[in-house]
Amino acid sequence: MSDALIELLPSVLLEGLLLGCVYAMIALGYTMVYGVLGLINFAHSEVFMVGAVAGIEVYRYVGPHIDNPYALAVVAMLVAAGVSGGLAVAIERLAYRPLRKRGxxxxxxxxxxxxxxxxxxxxxxxxxxxxxxxxxxxxxxADARMEAVHELPLGMTIQTKSIIVIVVTAAMLLGLDHLVRRTRLGKAIRAVAQDLQTASLMGIDPDRIIARTFLIGGALGGVAGVMFGLLYSQINPFVGFVPGVKAFTAAVLGGIGNIYGAMLGGLVLGTVETLGGTYLFFLTEGAIGNEYKDVVAFLILVLLLLFRPQGLLGRTQGDKV
Amino acid sequence: MLELRDVHACYGHIHALKGVTIHVQEGEIVTLIGSNGAGKSTTLRCISGLLAPRSGEILWRGQPIHGLKPFEVAALGIGHSPEGRRIFPRLSVEENLEIGAYLERDAAVIARRKTDVFSLFPRLAERRKQDGGTLSGGEQQMLAIGRALMQNPSLLLLDEPTLGLAPVLVENLFETLQTLHRAGKTILLVEQNAWHALHIAQRAYVLQTGSITHQGIAKEIADDPEVKQAYLGGD
Known part of the structure; x- marks a missing residue:
């Protein structure tokens, strides 16, 4: 019994990591917008869903013309990033900005x-x-080349599409880190998040920076949508809700407003949820099924918020000088 | 260079400026003194676009700028170091300065300005990698001024730069302002520390409950018995 559990561990962790990648990518959109506006953009789960749907359309219309499944996945992600990023900007422009301007x-x-x-x-x-x-x-x-299984040490196996998901997530997270820390836009985003009014005195147009923030968060959400489709295949217009809520949870878990918190929170949540779901199933011999994984995820959140309300990497209040 | 004509401004129902008319000429240090709540900061906020005047005109080199947004005013070359320093606490000292030079895209120019600021405030160079929020009050004040200088503004609006500083730092700061003045900077200085401000300024305005009560050559204002009584603690 316990041998089986240990044997299972690496593949469960890998499964959790993949789910965590999707959560982390969505969570960034919540946390970046919260950072600059203090707003929980609940429409972000639909930005993710639209990305997944845009990806499907690429598979429908471009798929027959591209034989290389890897290139096709990348095209789908790029299109989804563009569509979701544009959608997020449109939502900000049409729904949130008019409210903001009313003061x-x-x-x-x-x-x-x-x-x-x-x-x-x-x-x-x-x-x-x-x-x-x-x-x-x-x-x-499904494409056989994407589903191809590769052997890993410790008896783990990984599919080609999973490798793509991990590599793309890592690249996006590193890219975002560079953008936020090193570039002019990144500094402006952080300045607006810390003190919008003073940032405007430096010649920064806050509306422009806010729009860029929505664009980046939306694009990440769109890519996450395609990843979700590649991993779990089934998509519908309501598919955004659960991953959206989970990613929001991940953002809070990591410390809302903190992009590294969102990355960490996503990976932690994906892993804990998958671990918890699988092991509950085995330990109770199926009495508590994998569908209770959500209970595990939110239980972790409740406990964390009890003992560390600011989240894993969040700051305590009151550091505004 | 800058001219305010009969500017009125309100916060909700509070009538904070009741017809303020002032002007600043190129190369001058002009100071705006007055007690708490007189409307000094409000005047600066109107100039930089943080607060829209209820009525009146603000002209920059002859062009109206009231109604412009703060980032548009900044782009015209008006730098505002706001009340309470307002440095970015979770940006490093260096990043705070770079944000000051946001409108400048030439990396070489930014680097040169940074060198200038560091030579003016060597303390900031020592702390360049530290978060702004970890600096002491005096250092934050240097950072706020340095950040405004990074904009290389034609006109520098300084709001209470000496607030909360130790006396020796106040001396240093006023020396710095004089250095900047000799280098050709135009400064509109809001101060509660009236004695010092009148000492380095060429002209002064005294603001009381939203109206200008005295104006003229700084030295003459400093000798005005009423002003002395009210703001300089008598003789």
Whole structure:
């Protein structure tokens, strides 16, 4: 019994890592927007969903013309990044900015707006897909080359598509780290997040920086959508909700507003959830199934928030000088 | 260079500026003194676009700038070192300075300005990799001024740069301002530390509950019995 558990561990960890990659990429969108605006952009789960759907359309229309499945996956991710990034900017421009310009300090108003945008997008995509293709339940096509299994040490195996997910996530996280820490735009984003008014005195147009933040967060969410499709295949207009809530949880777990927190929180949550779900199943001999993995994930969140309310890498309040 | 004509401004129902008319000429240090709540900071906030005036005109080199957004005013060459220093606490000293030079894209120019600021405030060079929030009050003040200088503004608006500084640092700071003045910078200085401010400025305005009560040559203002009584603690 325990031997089986230990034997299982590496592959469960790998599975958790993959899920964690998806969560981390989505969580960045929540945390970056929160960083600059103090707003929980609940429509971000739909930005992710639209990315997944955009990816499907690439597979539908470009797929037949590209034989190389790796190149096709990259094209799908690029298109999804563009569509989701553009969508996030449009949401900011049409839904949040007008509210901001009215100078309302009520935080509930943009929050409710975000939820409204979320519902709108779900049904809009359902309508469009329904009219266009006659159905709105979609599957990422399986390609034998993407599903190919490679041997790893410790008896682990990994599929080609999983390698792609890990490599792309690592590249995006490193790229984002470089952008935020080293570039002019990154410094401006951090300055606006810390003190929007003073940043504007330095000649920074806050609206422009906020739009760029939505663009980057949205693009990451779009890529995450394609990754999700590659890993789990089934997509529909409502597929954003659960990963969205989980990624938001990951952002809070890591410390909302902190991009490294979102990365860490995503990976931790994905791993813990997969571990918990699998081992509960085995330890209770199936009485508590894998579907209880969400309970594990949120239990971790509750415990963490009890003992470390600012999240793993979050700051305690009161450091604004 | 800069001219305010009959500027009125309000915070909600509070009428903070009641017809302020001032001007600043190229190369001058002009000081705006007055007690707490007189409207000194509000005047600067109107100039830099943080607060839209209710009425009146603000002209920069003859062009109206009221109604412009702060980042547009900054782009015209007006640097504002705001009340309370407002450095970016989680950016390093160096990044704070680089943000000051946000509008400049030439890396060589930015590097040269940084060298200038570091030679003016060697302490900042020692702490260049430290987060702004970890600096002492005096160092943060240097950083705030350094950051404004990184903009290389034609006009520098300084809001209470000596607030909370030890007396020796206050002396240093005013020396620095005079150095900048000799280098040709135009400065509009808001101060509670009226004696020092009047000492280095060419002209001065005294602001009281939103209106200008005295104006003229700084030395004459400093000798005005009423001003002495109210702001310089008598003789």
């Amino acid at each position: 309302s300090t009520n935080r509930l108003v943009p929050l409710i707006t975000a939820i409204g945008v979320s519902f709108f997008l779900q049904d809009f995509v359902r309508l469009i897909e329904g009219l266009w293709h006659g159905e709105f339940y979609m599957n990422y096509p």
